[in-house]
Amino acid sequence: MHIADGILQLPVVAAGFAGAGAMTWYSLRQIKRQGDPRERIPRAALLTAAFFAASLIHLPLPPAGVHLVLNGLLGVMLGWFAFPAILVGLFLQAVMFGHGGLTSLGVNSLILGLPALLAWRLFHWRRDPEAGPTRTGWRGLLAGSGALAASLLLFMAALLLGLPAAYSQESALAALAVITAAHLPLIVLEGIIAGLLVAYLQRVKPAILNGI
Amino acid sequence: MSNLNPTQALLQRWDARFKLLGLLALVLAIATINDPALLPLVLAIPLVLAFFSGLPPSFLLRRLRYPSLLIMLLLLWLPLAVGETPWLSWGPVTLYQEGLVAALLICGRFLGIILSALVVFNTTPLATTLKAMRALGLPWVLVDMALLTLRYLQVLRHDLHQMRTVMRSRGWQNRLRAGNLQTIAWLTGSLLLRSYERADWIYRAMRLRGYGHSNSRSPEFQAGALDFLLLAFTLGTALLLVLLSFM
Numbered sequence: 001m002h003i004a005d006g007i008l009q010l011p012v013v014a015a016g017f018a019g020a021g022a023m024t025w026y027s028l029r030q031i032k033r034q035g036d037p038r039e040r041i042p043r044a045a046l047l048t049a050a051f052f053a054a055s056l057i058h059l060p061l062p063p064a065g066v067h068l069v070l071n072g073l074l075g076v077m078l079g080w081f082a083f084p085a086i087l088v089g090l091f092l093q094a095v096m097f098g099h100g101g102l103t104s105l106g107v108n109s110l111i112l113g114l115p116a117l118l119a120w121r122l123f124h125w126r127r128d129p130e131a132g133p134t135r136t137g138w139r140g141l142l143a144g145s146g147a148l149a150a151s152l153l154l155f156m157a158a159l160l161l162g163l164p165a166a167y168s169q170e171s172a173l174a175a176l177a178v179i180t181a182a183h184l185p186l187i188v189l190e191g192i193i194a195g196l197l198v199a200y201l202q203r204v205k206p207a208i209l210n211g212i
Numbered sequence: 213m214s215n216l217n218p219t220q221a222l223l224q225r226w227d228a229r230f231k232l233l234g235l236l237a238l239v240l241a242i243a244t245i246n247d248p249a250l251l252p253l254v255l256a257i258p259l260v261l262a263f264f265s266g267l268p269p270s271f272l273l274r275r276l277r278y279p280s281l282l283i284m285l286l287l288l289w290l291p292l293a294v295g296e297t298p299w300l301s302w303g304p305v306t307l308y309q310e311g312l313v314a315a316l317l318i319c320g321r322f323l324g325i326i327l328s329a330l331v332v333f334n335t336t337p338l339a340t341t342l343k344a345m346r347a348l349g350l351p352w353v354l355v356d357m358a359l360l361t362l363r364y365l366q367v368l369r370h371d372l373h374q375m376r377t378v379m380r381s382r383g384w385q386n387r388l389r390a391g392n393l394q395t396i397a398w399l400t401g402s403l404l405l406r407s408y409e410r411a412d413w414i415y416r417a418m419r420l421r422g423y424g425h426s427n428s429r430s431p432e433f434q435a436g437a438l439d440f441l442l443l444a445f446t447l448g449t450a451l452l453l454v455l456l457s458f459m
Binding site: 002003004005006007008009010013024028031036037038039041042043044045046047048049050051052053054056057058059060061068070077081084085087088089091092094095096098101102103171174175179189192193194196197200201204205208 | 235239240242243244275276282283285286289293294317318319320321322323324325326329330333338341351353354356357358359360361362364365367368369371372386387388393394396397398399400401403404405406407408410411412414415418423424
C-alpha cells in the first residue's frame with residue numbers, strides 16, 4: 001500500500017509533505033508534553049525496527065502472497081510515537097530497499113500514520129486493562145483491520161486526487177475497485193493476526209499494550 | 213558502502229547536507245514534469261549523477277530489478293483504458309495515445325527520481341545522511357529514532373531469521389491455515405517482546421555513555437567551494453527543469 005515516485009502530481013505531493021509535517025509536529029509536541037522523550041525513544045525505535053522486520057514476514061495468500069502492514073498494531077503500542085515511527089520506517093524503506101518513494105513519503109506517511117493513530121484511540125476507548133486475552137484480542141482485531149481499511153481508503157483517495165484530471169475517472173474507479181477487492185483478504189488476515197497477537201501480549205506482558 | 217569504488221568519486225566527497233538539498237530540489241523538479249519531450253533530460257540527470265558517483269552500473273541495475281507493483285499496474289492499465297485517440301488496435305485490444313503518454317510520463321518520472329535517490333543515498337553512509345538531516349534542522353527525536361531503528365534493524369532481522377529457522381526445523385510449513393496464523397502472530401509477538409525488553413537495557417547503556425547530556429550539534433560537516441558549486445549546479449538544473457515544464 002505504498003505509492004511509488006512518479007505517480008502523484010506536484011500539488012498532491014506538496015499537500016502530502018505539508019500534512020505529514022503538521023502531523024509530525026503535533027505528535028512530537030504531544031510526546032514532549034508527556035515528559036522527557038529520551039527514555040522512550042529507544043523503546044519506540046526498537047519497536048519500529050521490530051515492526052519493520054515483521055512486515056517482511058511473507059503470508060502465502062494466493063495468487064502471489066502478501067506481507068503484513070501492522071500499522072494498527074504499531075499505533076496501539078506506540079501511541080503518539082506511531083506517526084514519527086511510520087515516517088522513519090517509510091523513509092528507511094525507501095532509501096534502503098526502494099519501496100515506496102521519496103516524493104510520496106508525505107502522502108504514504110499520512111496513508112499509514114493517520115489510521116495508526118485512529119487504531120490507538122479505538123483500541124484504548126473504554127478499555128479495561130484487566131480484561132482477559134479474548135476480549136482484548138477482539139479489540140486488536142478491530143484495530144488491526146480497521147486501520148488497514150482506513151489506509152486503503154486514504155490510498156485510493158490519494159490516487160484519485162493524484163492522477164491528472166484528464167484521466168477518465170470511471171476507468172480510474174474501476175481500477176481502484178480491483179485494487180480494493182485484492183486488498184480485502186489482507187484486511188481480514190491482518191485483523192486476525194493483530195487480534196491473536198494482542199491476545200498473546202495481554203497474556204504474556206500486558207504492560208506492553210498500555211503504551212511506551 | 214561496500215559498493216563504492218576505492219577512489220573518492222565526486223559525489224562521495226560532496227558535503228552530505230548539500231547533497232540532500234540538491235537531491236530534494238531535483239526530485240521535486242522531476243515530479244513537476246508533464247511533457248514527454250522532457251523525459252530524455254529527466255533520465256539524463258541520474259545518469260550524470262551515476263557517472264560521478266563511483267557506483268558500479270551493475271549495482272544500480274540490481275536495485276532496479278524490483279519496480280513498484282503499482283507502477284507496473286499503471287503501465288499496463290493506462291494505455292488500455294485512458295484516452296480517446298487509438299494508437300494501435302489488435303483485435304479487441306486498443307492502445308490509446310493519451311494513456312501511453314501518461315504511462316511513459318509516470319515511468320520516466322519514477323526512473324528519474326528513484327535512480328537519483330539511489331545514487332545520492334548510496335554515496336554517503338546512511339548514518340551520516342541522518343546526521344546531515346539533523347544539521348539541516350530535522351527534529352532530534354526523529355533523527356535519534358531513525359539512527360536507533362537503523363542500528364537495530366539488522367539485529368532484529370537476524371532474530372527473526374533465527375526464529376523462523378527454528379520453526380522450520382520443527383516441521384513448520386508456511387501455509388495458510390488457522391493454526392499457522394496463530395504461530396505467525398506469536399512469532400511476531402515474541403519479536404516485539406524481545407525488542408521491548410532489549411530497549412530498557414539499551415537505554416541504560418546509552419545513558420552511561422552520555423546520551424541526553426549534550427545537545428550540541430556535530431561539527432563534522434564543513435562545506436568548501438566545491439560543495440557550494442555542486443549545489444548551485446544542481447539547483448540550476450532543477451530550476452531549468454521547472455521552467456521548461458511550465459513553458
